[in-house]
Amino acid sequence: MSGETDYSEKVMDHFHNPRNVGKLEDPDGVGTVGNPVCGDVMKLYIKVNDGRIADARFQTFGCGAAIATSSMVTELARGKTLDEAIAISNKEVAAALDGLPPAKMHCSMLGEEALKKAIEDYRKKRGSGEAEG
Amino acid sequence: MKKIYLDHNATTPLRREVLAAMEEIYQNVTGNPSSVHFFGREARRRLEAGRKQVAETIGARPEEIVFTGGGTEADNLAVQGVAYASRSKGDHIITSAIEHPAVLAACRFLEKEGFSVTYLPVSREGLVSPSQLEEAIRPETILISVMTANNETGVIQPVAEIGEIARSRKVPFHTDAIQGLGKIPLSVEEMGVDLMSLSGHKVYGPQGVGALYIRKGIRVRPLTYGGHHERSKRPGTENLAGIVGFGEASRLARENLESEADRLRMLRDRLCSEISDRIPRVKMNGAPGLRLPNTLNLSFEYVEGEGILLGLEEKGVAAATGSACTSGELAPSHVLSAMEVEAALAQGSVRFSLGRENTLEDILYTVDVLVPVVKRLREMSPFYDPDNDTQGD
Numbered sequence: 001m002s003g004e005t006d007y008s009e010k011v012m013d014h015f016h017n018p019r020n021v022g023k024l025e026d027p028d029g030v031g032t033v034g035n036p037v038c039g040d041v042m043k044l045y046i047k048v049n050d051g052r053i054a055d056a057r058f059q060t061f062g063c064g065a066a067i068a069t070s071s072m073v074t075e076l077a078r079g080k081t082l083d084e085a086i087a088i089s090n091k092e093v094a095a096a097l098d099g100l101p102p103a104k105m106h107c108s109m110l111g112e113e114a115l116k117k118a119i120e121d122y123r124k125k126r127g128s129g130e131a132e133g
Numbered sequence: 134m135k136k137i138y139l140d141h142n143a144t145t146p147l148r149r150e151v152l153a154a155m156e157e158i159y160q161n162v163t164g165n166p167s168s169v170h171f172f173g174r175e176a177r178r179r180l181e182a183g184r185k186q187v188a189e190t191i192g193a194r195p196e197e198i199v200f201t202g203g204g205t206e207a208d209n210l211a212v213q214g215v216a217y218a219s220r221s222k223g224d225h226i227i228t229s230a231i232e233h234p235a236v237l238a239a240c241r242f243l244e245k246e247g248f249s250v251t252y253l254p255v256s257r258e259g260l261v262s263p264s265q266l267e268e269a270i271r272p273e274t275i276l277i278s279v280m281t282a283n284n285e286t287g288v289i290q291p292v293a294e295i296g297e298i299a300r301s302r303k304v305p306f307h308t309d310a311i312q313g314l315g316k317i318p319l320s321v322e323e324m325g326v327d328l329m330s331l332s333g334h335k336v337y338g339p340q341g342v343g344a345l346y347i348r349k350g351i352r353v354r355p356l357t358y359g360g361h362h363e364r365s366k367r368p369g370t371e372n373l374a375g376i377v378g379f380g381e382a383s384r385l386a387r388e389n390l391e392s393e394a395d396r397l398r399m400l401r402d403r404l405c406s407e408i409s410d411r412i413p414r415v416k417m418n419g420a421p422g423l424r425l426p427n428t429l430n431l432s433f434e435y436v437e438g439e440g441i442l443l444g445l446e447e448k449g450v451a452a453a454t455g456s457a458c459t460s461g462e463l464a465p466s467h468v469l470s471a472m473e474v475e476a477a478l479a480q481g482s483v484r485f486s487l488g489r490e491n492t493l494e495d496i497l498y499t500v501d502v503l504v505p506v507v508k509r510l511r512e513m514s515p516f517y518d519p520d521n522d523t524q525g526d
């Protein structure tokens with residue numbers, strides 16, 4: 001039951017004031033990752049416009065690192081092209097948060113994976129004919 | 134900012150009287166208790182006074198107390214010590230799935246050494262079943278180890294019943310009573326135990342000092358070898374100030390045990406009722422009527438425990454959680470898992486453990502800051518559906 005609270009100020013800022021929280025109505029892509037047995041669950045929604053991520057929102061069940069990561073990954077994704085966004089790694093997200101404690105690096109995988117899944121979801125939907133702006 | 138400590142099952146603040154007793158040793162007693170000169174004899178006298186205070190607290194004789202470097206060491210000395218000393222008689226150990234890691238990891242180590250271990254399951258309420266325990270006893274069973282009260286849920290185990298079974302089947306019985314000390318009355322006779330682990334820092338004493346009660350006639354192999362200290366069960370020059378502090382802390386814990394237990398129970402129950410009145414979808418973990426008076430373990434649906442802790446911490450309140458992400462492991466608390474608490478609920482568990490310096494004001498403040506923290510985290514959660522809030526359980 002020992003607490004891992006040596007988070008950076010940036011992590012705490014994104015935990016206490018997360019950006020882009022919530023659902024997107026009519027999302028173009030959704031990615032859900034994680035499971036409560038292992039800790040964190042993240043659901044990431046994207047809106048795509050002209051091949052760029054116009055909006056990204058999240059809902060997260062998880063620890064401080066998971067929430068801060070979710071917030072940061074949506075910030076990083078917004079405005080990027082799909083190819084740029086799909087290349088965002090958990091290390092980049094962690095670096096943008098001024099680092100995470102080593103025991104919490106696995107939580108930052110969530111952000112990367114959720115974003116990739118949301119983009120794949122979008123591409124799959126488009127591939128199956130639902131033309132999308 | 135106001136700071137409220139609600140994590141007394143992790144450790145407790147040193148009592149002023151305990152600090153004074155320890156300071157007195159550091160300032161005035163310079164001898165080694167093993168030396169025969171005046172200085173040594175004075176140190177020995179203080180050491181034995183500390184031993185007597187600890188022994189009296191659990192109804193034992195002073196010569197049955199072995200001081201150790203803490204609770205973890207006491208647990209290991211009990212479990213490993215009895216196992217190795219009895220190897221010629223058998224190789225089977227019975228313990229429970231909810232023990233502290235100090236017992237569980239010692240048992241897992243012994244399994245690698247060729248012993249076989251039965252980890253008894255617990256009910257959803259967190260209780261070991263004495264009849265299941267009895268069924269698990271084999272001719273080659275050499276030790277039963279079941280804790281007095283669980284550190285995460287506060288659930289008090291049917292130790293006296295287990296003690297009776299152990300005695301009638303002639304199997305040595307160890308109990309980790311570390312969380313019970315100072316919170317509920319302990320008596321080695323009434324509980325029927327042969328070995329009992331205690332720790333100083335859970336009763337407003339110093340960290341790094343503990344004790345193992347070993348009933349006369351029970352054989353224990355030491356973990357380390359050296360001089361004849363502590364009847365050779367725990368060689369090494371004694372931590373005199375620590376032991377004196379531990380002695381004083383146990384004496385003080387005995388003094389107002391019942392009135393303080395009543396006071397804490399009232400505060401704890403108030404904390405629980407205020408939270409359930411103001412926050413929907415909260416579940417309590419552990420048998421309601423069979424818990425330590427100071428412990429409250431709650432699961433907040435739809436949210437994870439660490440988020441709650443961080444939110445509370447920002448407002449100056451310190452508590453604990455059984456969530457996996459906080460322990461650095463990938464599974465939630467082994468205690469809640471053994472109670473078959475659903476994974477998501479185990480991840481959303483928070484332990485509040487109250488103590489001497491807590492007041493009603495602290496409790497009400499805690500609830501006031503907790504309500505918005507949970508609300509905010511729920512609004513962020515993919516599992517949350519506000520429509521559920523109005524439905525009862």
Ligand SMILES: Cc1ncc(COP(=O)(O)O)c(C=O)c1O
Pocket residue numbers: 142143203204205206208233235280282283284309311312332333334341342343
């Ligand atoms: C039930 C129980 N057993 C053992 C221990 C370990 O005691 P210590 O911290 O003194 O090593 C603790 C406390 O951490 C405990 O709560």
Ligand SMILES: [Zn+2]
Pocket residue numbers: 039040062063064065066107458
């Ligand atoms: Zn996490």
